[in-house]
Amino acid sequence: MKALKSISIAMAMTAAVVAGTVQASQLNITAWGGSTQAAQKKVYYDPFSEKTGVKIIEDSWSGGLGILRTRVQGGNTSWDVVQVEADEMILGCEEGLLEQLDWDKIGQKEDFIPGAAADCGIGAVVWSTGLVYDGKRLNEGPKTWADFWDLEKFPGKRTLRRGPKYTLEFALMADGVPGGQVYEVLSTTEGVERAFKKLDEIKDEIVWWSAGAQGPQLIASGEVTMGGIYISRAVSANQAEGTNFQVVWPGSVYAIDYFVILSGSKNKENATDFLAYATSADRQKDYPAYGNQGVTNIKANELIDPNVLKNLPTAPANQKDALALDPEFWVENIEKLTQRFNVWASR
Amino acid sequence: MHASSMTAPISYDDGVDLRAQLRRSQRRQQLLAFGLVAPLLLFLAINFITPIALILKNSVDDRAFSKAAPEVVAALKNWDHESPVPQEAVSALISDLVHAKGTPRLNAIASRLNQDVSGYRSLIMSTARRLTEPQPAATLDDLARISPMWEEAAPWKAIQRASGPVSSMHLLAALDLQHDVDGNIAKVPPEEAVFLTIFGRTFWISMIVTACCLLLGYPVAYLLCTATPRAASIMMLAVLIPFWTALLVRTSAWVVLLQREGVVNHFLQWIGVTEAPLELVFNRTGTYIALVHVLLPFMILPIYSLMKGVSVHTVRAAISLGSSPFTAFRRVYFPQTIPGVISGCLLVFVLSIGFYITPALIGGISDQMIGYFIAHFTTETANWPMGAALGGILLLITIMLLAGLGYLRGRSRTSR
Numbered sequence: 001m002k003a004l005k006s007i008s009i010a011m012a013m014t015a016a017v018v019a020g021t022v023q024a025s026q027l028n029i030t031a032w033g034g035s036t037q038a039a040q041k042k043v044y045y046d047p048f049s050e051k052t053g054v055k056i057i058e059d060s061w062s063g064g065l066g067i068l069r070t071r072v073q074g075g076n077t078s079w080d081v082v083q084v085e086a087d088e089m090i091l092g093c094e095e096g097l098l099e100q101l102d103w104d105k106i107g108q109k110e111d112f113i114p115g116a117a118a119d120c121g122i123g124a125v126v127w128s129t130g131l132v133y134d135g136k137r138l139n140e141g142p143k144t145w146a147d148f149w150d151l152e153k154f155p156g157k158r159t160l161r162r163g164p165k166y167t168l169e170f171a172l173m174a175d176g177v178p179g180g181q182v183y184e185v186l187s188t189t190e191g192v193e194r195a196f197k198k199l200d201e202i203k204d205e206i207v208w209w210s211a212g213a214q215g216p217q218l219i220a221s222g223e224v225t226m227g228g229i230y231i232s233r234a235v236s237a238n239q240a241e242g243t244n245f246q247v248v249w250p251g252s253v254y255a256i257d258y259f260v261i262l263s264g265s266k267n268k269e270n271a272t273d274f275l276a277y278a279t280s281a282d283r284q285k286d287y288p289a290y291g292n293q294g295v296t297n298i299k300a301n302e303l304i305d306p307n308v309l310k311n312l313p314t315a316p317a318n319q320k321d322a323l324a325l326d327p328e329f330w331v332e333n334i335e336k337l338t339q340r341f342n343v344w345a346s347r
Numbered sequence: 348m349h350a351s352s353m354t355a356p357i358s359y360d361d362g363v364d365l366r367a368q369l370r371r372s373q374r375r376q377q378l379l380a381f382g383l384v385a386p387l388l389l390f391l392a393i394n395f396i397t398p399i400a401l402i403l404k405n406s407v408d409d410r411a412f413s414k415a416a417p418e419v420v421a422a423l424k425n426w427d428h429e430s431p432v433p434q435e436a437v438s439a440l441i442s443d444l445v446h447a448k449g450t451p452r453l454n455a456i457a458s459r460l461n462q463d464v465s466g467y468r469s470l471i472m473s474t475a476r477r478l479t480e481p482q483p484a485a486t487l488d489d490l491a492r493i494s495p496m497w498e499e500a501a502p503w504k505a506i507q508r509a510s511g512p513v514s515s516m517h518l519l520a521a522l523d524l525q526h527d528v529d530g531n532i533a534k535v536p537p538e539e540a541v542f543l544t545i546f547g548r549t550f551w552i553s554m555i556v557t558a559c560c561l562l563l564g565y566p567v568a569y570l571l572c573t574a575t576p577r578a579a580s581i582m583m584l585a586v587l588i589p590f591w592t593a594l595l596v597r598t599s600a601w602v603v604l605l606q607r608e609g610v611v612n613h614f615l616q617w618i619g620v621t622e623a624p625l626e627l628v629f630n631r632t633g634t635y636i637a638l639v640h641v642l643l644p645f646m647i648l649p650i651y652s653l654m655k656g657v658s659v660h661t662v663r664a665a666i667s668l669g670s671s672p673f674t675a676f677r678r679v680y681f682p683q684t685i686p687g688v689i690s691g692c693l694l695v696f697v698l699s700i701g702f703y704i705t706p707a708l709i710g711g712i713s714d715q716m717i718g719y720f721i722a723h724f725t726t727e728t729a730n731w732p733m734g735a736a737l738g739g740i741l742l743l744i745t746i747m748l749l750a751g752l753g754y755l756r757g758r759s760r761t762s763r
Contacts (some may be wrong), residue, residue: 069729095454207629208712222608335468345712
């Protein structure tokens with residue numbers, strides 16, 4: 001009986017602790033970790049907490065619709081606001097994994113750059129993935145994706161993001177497909193074959209990264225000669241840690257990331273307030289200086305210092321030869337190509 | 348029972364059966380003992396056996412699709428594959444998709460079909476995207492305008508296969524098998540086959556790790572037993588401190604040590620063993636090094652605890668009777684430590700076949716073991732039945748190994 005009693009006391013205490021955490025006004029925000037999330041904390045999370053008294057609990061992830069599905073299906077809705085990629089936002093919306101946004105409370109859709117205002121998501125950042133190398137180690141660095149594939153000219157390992165997105169685009173560009181035709185080619189079975197065949201050439205030399213912070217680490221430690229990594233991380237490391245990462249803007253792929261609210265969030269009101277706050281021109285204008293990513297509010301973009309702008313994917317010079325990610329292509333193909341990629345990679 | 352049947356029951360004069368009394372008091376003791384372990388049994392039942400049973404059930408349970416798309420399941424119930432797809436199935440599918448749109452049910456439909464035939468997720472999603480309302484009069488041509496794939500029988504057969512309530516699909520898939528178009532069990536095409544390779548890789552890596560642990564751990568255990576108490580306690584600490592350190596810390600430390608410009612490579616180049624840095628991490632070498640390090644205490648400790656009880660005098664006796672030291676070790680000492688060796692190997696092997704985090708952090712993509720794929724299916728793609736099937740097969744193999752080695756150990760004990 002005593003044992004029973006102590007068990008019930010323990011259970012009551014656990015229940016109290018659980019209840020206690022639910023009651024306090026709070027909000028979980030899950031973003032992509034590292035320097036960009038640190039910048040978000042500085043510009044969005046902390047001032048929002050201060051203004052509203054809502055306690056923000058941070059988490060980080062590395063993308064993947066399956067993770068959102070697991071969270072929603074498993075009834076684990078400890079995540080409220082999540083920063084997701086474009087195809088995840090569209091697919092998640094179709095599957096009911098995301099809440100429909102209350103635009104009356106958030107703002108005017110016309111205030112945002114094209115594509116940033118959607119039913120289930122609001123553009124958080126414009127960001128790029130591209131070729132980066134360490135200027136301290138390579139005097140004469142790679143200039144194109146073909147150079148990235150050139151193991152003779154640039155011996156050593158390379159790093160790419162684990163998964164088909166970006167990887168297949170880069171492979172096709174390395175194989176001579178002009179940026180403007182990448183998605184056209186990739187939409188055919190032969191195009192997919194061509195990309196995987198190109199990847200076979202350097203398969204043994206690729207170290208795959210998953211968390212955004214890994215890319216710069218692998219390059220800086222000399223583990224790899226160059227990588228296709230998040231450009232913002234490289235720029236931030238140059239500013240904060242004195243590294244000399246060189247960014248090859250031509251051939252980089254830029255895309256919009258969205259803030260979304262997970263379906264079944266217990267803090268939907270706080271989440272909506274946060275979305276409105278974090279996408280206002282007044283807040284967004286400060287973000288690029290810390291996060292080294294572009295923003296989505298048109299008025300915020302007008303207020304960005306030219307010195308900061310030169311490192312952003314939204315700078316006209318950087319966008320000139322860059323490729324815009326095609327969310328529609330990835331909405332249609334992400335599942336199929338992820339499976340294909342996993343089988344290809346795990347052999 | 349044999350002996351007692353020959354003698355009359357012993358009894359007191361008053362006729363009380365002594366044996367009955369004894370049995371009663373024994374039963375009381377047994378009850379008490381059972382009462383003491385009951386909380387543990389209850390704990391095991393709730394926290395260990397039930398979840399495993401639920402997971403195993405998950406690997407064959409196949410009711411999600413018929414719950415998400417009840418109309419088309421009903422409409423295709425009696426379809427015989429030979430005749431054309433019935434019109435009511437077309438309108439039923441459209442109605443199911445329209446109703447499932449914007450809810451997790453749409454994902455249940457798309458996921459289940461895609462698990463069967465890769466590519467059907469996009470078929471379902473793109474079809475649903477273009478549908479807005481139920482169309483009771485819709486024909487196959489209407490669907491074919493959305494995707495020509497609907498004209499074929501294959502997706503409709505897949506729907507029929509997904510109707511549940513149970514399915515062996517995931518268990519088969521975990522062994523690189525599938526049902527072919529006629530419903531027979533067949534191998535999956537080579538470009539899709541992965542899991543047998545990965546099971547093989549998992550066991551191969553585990554075997555190498557176990558062998559390395561034994562080769563490294565046995566002498567350490569012997570040293571621990573024969574060293575002076577002071578030296579032994581220091582050595583024991585050296586074994587135990589890594590054992591007590593968090594797994595993640597040790598694993599990350601290995602990345603730092605083994606990387607291209609890490610401590611190990613610098614040292615090797617400094618002493619002139621190598622000229623260029625060796626590739627020690629994000630490949631199989633790194634995986635072996637880290638796994639052996641992590642699992643070594645599990646080999647040393649059981650061997651040590653058994654060696655403690657083995658008298659060195661027996662070896663001396665053998666040598667004094669003319670045996671060479673090696674023969675004395677091989678024929679006198681080693682056989683006495685076999686139960687410890689088997690325990691150690693078993694522990695290390697079983698732990699390593701389930702290892703996840705160390706290969707995930709230190710291995711390359713082609714060094715991943717089955718644990719990685721179980722995690723991938725459960726947390727990244729929400730394909731829980733597939734994760735459950737892989738886990739179930741791993742469990743089955745592990746149980747068989749344990750039973751086999753348990754039998755071996757029993758034999759080695761009786762033969763001694």
